[in-house]
Amino acid sequence: MSDPSLRVVERDNNQFLIIENKSAICRISLFGGHVLSFIPKADNRDRLWLSPVAILNGERAIRGGIPLCWPWFGNDHGSSKDLPSHGILRTQKWTIESSDSDDGRSTSLTLVPDTTQGQGVAFSSEVKLHLVIGEQLTVTLETINTSSHAFDFNCALHSYLAVQDIHEAQIQGLTGEYKDKLDKGEVKQTPSPYTLSGQTDRIHQESPAELHIIEKGQQVITIQSANHDSIVVWNPWQSAASITDMDAFGYKHMLCVETAVTNGITLEPGETHRLVQTII
Numbered sequence: 014m015s016d017p018s019l020r021v022v023e024r025d026n027n028q029f030l031i032i033e034n035k036s037a038i039c040r041i042s043l044f045g046g047h048v049l050s051f052i053p054k055a056d057n058r059d060r061l062w063l064s065p066v067a068i069l070n071g072e073r074a075i076r077g078g079i080p081l082c083w084p085w086f087g088n089d090h091g092s093s094k095d096l097p098s099h100g101i102l103r104t105q106k107w108t109i110e111s112s113d114s115d116d117g118r119s120t121s122l123t124l125v126p127d128t129t130q131g132q133g134v135a136f137s138s139e140v141k142l143h144l145v146i147g148e149q150l151t152v153t154l155e156t157i158n159t160s161s162h163a164f165d166f167n168c169a170l171h172s173y174l175a176v177q178d179i180h181e182a183q184i185q186g187l188t189g190e191y192k193d194k195l196d197k198g199e200v201k202q203t204p205s206p207y208t209l210s211g212q213t214d215r216i217h218q219e220s221p222a223e224l225h226i227i228e229k230g231q232q233v234i235t236i237q238s239a240n241h242d243s244i245v246v247w248n249p250w251q252s253a254a255s256i257t258d259m260d261a262f263g264y265k266h267m268l269c270v271e272t273a274v275t276n277g278i279t280l281e282p283g284e285t286h287r288l289v290q291t292i293i
């Protein structure tokens with residue numbers, strides 16, 4: 014590997030990438046093709062939250078960072094309820110296809126999963142994860158239909174954003190209706206201002222290109238998205254206590270804002286879909 018911004022570290026039966034260039038430091042687990050942290054050097058503040066008790070040895074999907082959901086979202090597979098939540102990519106081993114840090118200011122990295130085949134996947138496809146790590150982080154989940162027939166799929170970049178105090182955080186840029194997963198998918202109106210005060214699991218039925226997280230009146234994170242049909246907002250609140258890889262108070266410092274396709278997208282043979290999220 015000739016990219017000077019990239020180091021590979023082996024630990025716990027897993028490989029981690031440490032990317033450091035002039036603009037940022039980013040850690041990635043090759044198990045899951047999973048971004049764990051993104052720290053711009055301008056302020057040394059991690060934009061992502063990783064559970065202090067996350068399991069990183071490949072035994073289960075990682076809690077925090079940016080899990081990849083594909084080719085279904087949640088348990089919404091359609092034909093079976095017994096398949097893994099959020100599909101098969103976040104528990105795959107990934108490898109580096111290419112890496113380049115041209116001017117030292119940003120690093121472009123492409124990862125590929127060991128396989129895109131698995132229980133519940135009835136098509137062949139090629140998947141790549143493209144990352145651009147600089148003053149901002151851009152993550153692109155690319156799906157190419159290599160089957161001889163069309164297929165439908167869902168996907169999400171399930172980012173756990175770091176917030177200082179969830180009680181003080183506000184989401185700006187979401188309006189309209191959402192499906193409340195905690196209330197049988199009931200359609201409700203997005204609150205304004207958009208703050209959270211309890212367990213939240215919402216599929217917003219709109220696809221804004223830009224959202225902002227505000228804390229104490231300051232804009233702390235901007236999320237840009239492309240080629241999505243919804244935004245998912247999730248925080249388990251105190252039910253985090255019953256999630257084995259989350260501590261009881263972890264919910265105070267995280268907010269999932271997920272760039273997602275949840276209504277199904279049809280990809281014809283040879284077609285490509287690119288789900289994009291940028292964290293600024």
Ligand SMILES: O=P(O)(O)OC[C@H]1O[C@H](O)[C@H](O)[C@@H](O)[C@@H]1O
Nearest residue numbers: 087098099194214245246247269
């Ligand atoms: O526990 P996981 O399988 O990682 O899923 C965590 C969460 O992901 C999404 O936000 C879903 O909308 C939630 O229903 C789910 O609980």
